[in-house]
Amino acid sequence: MKPQRQRENREKIWLALEIGNSRLHWALFLGETLYSAWDTDYLPESVIQHLAEYQTLDDLLEKIFLPSQQAESLTKTLPLCPLLLASVVPSQTAIWQTYPNTCVITLDQIPLTGVYPTLGIDRALALWGAGKAWGFPMLVIDAGTALTFTAADANQCLLGGAILPGLGLQFATLGQKTGQLPLVEMHNIASLVPRFGLNTTEAIQSGVIYTLIAGIKDFIEAWWHLCPDGKIAIKGGDRTLFLNYLQALYPEIAARLIMESNLIFWGMREIVINGG
Numbered sequence: 472m473k474p475q476r477q478r479e480n481r482e483k484i485w486l487a488l489e490i491g492n493s494r495l496h497w498a499l500f501l502g503e504t505l506y507s508a509w510d511t512d513y514l515p516e517s518v519i520q521h522l523a524e525y526q527t528l529d530d531l532l533e534k535i536f537l538p539s540q541q542a543e544s545l546t547k548t549l550p551l552c553p554l555l556l557a558s559v560v561p562s563q564t565a566i567w568q569t570y571p572n573t574c575v576i577t578l579d580q581i582p583l584t585g586v587y588p589t590l591g592i593d594r595a596l597a598l599w600g601a602g603k604a605w606g607f608p609m610l611v612i613d614a615g616t617a618l619t620f621t622a623a624d625a626n627q628c629l630l631g632g633a634i635l636p637g638l639g640l641q642f643a644t645l646g647q648k649t650g651q652l653p654l655v656e657m658h659n660i661a662s663l664v665p666r667f668g669l670n671t672t673e674a675i676q677s678g679v680i681y682t683l684i685a686g687i688k689d690f691i692e693a694w695w696h697l698c699p700d701g702k703i704a705i706k707g708g709d710r711t712l713f714l715n716y717l718q719a720l721y722p723e724i725a726a727r728l729i730m731e732s733n734l735i736f737w738g739m740r741e742i743v744i745n746g747g
C-alpha cells in the first residue's frame with residue numbers, strides 16, 4: 472500500500488467548492504481524480520476568516536467537516552492547497568476570497584460559445600462537464616434550489632434554457648405566503664404520492680410534484696424534438712426524487728437520463744486540466 476500512497480501524494484491536491492443557493496458542495500481532487508465529494512451548510516464568516524490560520528490541509532478539512540476517515544494521513548503534512556471556487560451567491564464569494572489560495576472561476580474560462588453575461592456559473596460548468604464527459608448536444612437538468620434546464624448544441628454553443636423555483640422553494644413559498652397552508656417537505660416519502668390528495672399535505676405534494684414532473688417531461692420532449700440524439704444529465708439535491716417519479720410515470724424517459732451529482736466538478740476539472 473505504501474508505494475501507492477507515495478504515488479498519490481505526488482499528485483497535485485486541490486479542493487473544489489461550489490457555492491449553491493442552499494449549501495456548499497465540496498470535492499477533493501488528487502490531480503485529475505475526484506477523491507471525495509460532500510456537502511456542508513454555509514460556514515459562518517468568523518470560521519472562514521480563521522481557515523487561513525490552519526497550517527495543513529488536514530486541519531482545514533477537519534474544519535469543513537470532511538468525513539474524517541477519508542482525509543486520513545493523506546493530507547497530514549501538506550500545506551494549504553489551492554481552492555477552486557464557483558459561486559452563484561456573490562456575498563459568499565466575497566467571504567471565501569479571504570482564504571489565501573483561492574481561484575474564482577468566471578464564465579470567460581468556460582469554452583462554451585454563445586453564453587450571455589449573466590448566465591449562472593453553475594449552469595455553465597455543469598453543462599460543460601456533462602458535455603465533455605458524455606458528448607454534445609447536451610441538456611443538463613439541475614434539480615437544485617432553482618430547477619434549471621441548460622442546453623448546448625453539437626458545436627458546444629449554448630442553446631439556452633429555463634429557470635423556475637425548485638421543489639423545496641415551491642413548498643416553502645406556499646407555506647410562507649399563505650394564511651393557512653403548512654410547510655410541507657418531501658423527505659422520506661418512499662412511494663408515489665396520490666394524484667388526488669384527500670388532505671392538505673397530500674394536495675400540496677401532488678400539486679407541486681406532478682406539475683414539476685409534467686414540466687420536466689415537456690422540456691425533455693421539446694429537447695428531443697430539437698435534437699433527437701441529444702443527451703440529458705440530471706443533477707442537484709432533488710434528482711433522485713425526480714428520477715423515481717419519472718421511472719414510475721415515464722420509464723422510457725427515465726431510461727435515457729444520466730444521473731450524476733458531480734457535473735460541476737467535472738466542469739471544474741476540465742478547466743484545471745485542459746484550461747477548458
Ligand SMILES: Nc1ncnc2c1ncn2[C@@H]1O[C@H](COP(=O)(O)OP(=O)(O)OP(=O)(O)O)[C@@H](O)[C@H]1O
Binds near residue numbers: 494495559615637639
Ligand atoms: N441535506 C439537504 N440539505 C438541503 N437540501 C437538500 C438536502 N437533501 C436534499 N435536498 C434538496 O435539494 C434541493 C437543493 O438542491 P442543491 O443542494 O443541489 O441546491 P443548491 O445548494 O442550490 O445547489 P446548486 O446551486 O448547485 O443547485 C432542495 O430543494 C432540497 O429539497
Ligand SMILES: CC(C)(CO)[C@@H](O)C(=O)NCCC(=O)O
Binds near residue numbers: 492590591594617
Ligand atoms: C439559476 C441559478 C440560481 C441556479 O443555481 C443560478 O444559475 C443563477 O443565479 N443564474 C443566473 C441567471 C441565469 O443563469 O440566467
Ligand SMILES: [K+]
Binds near residue numbers: 491
Ligand atoms: K441552485
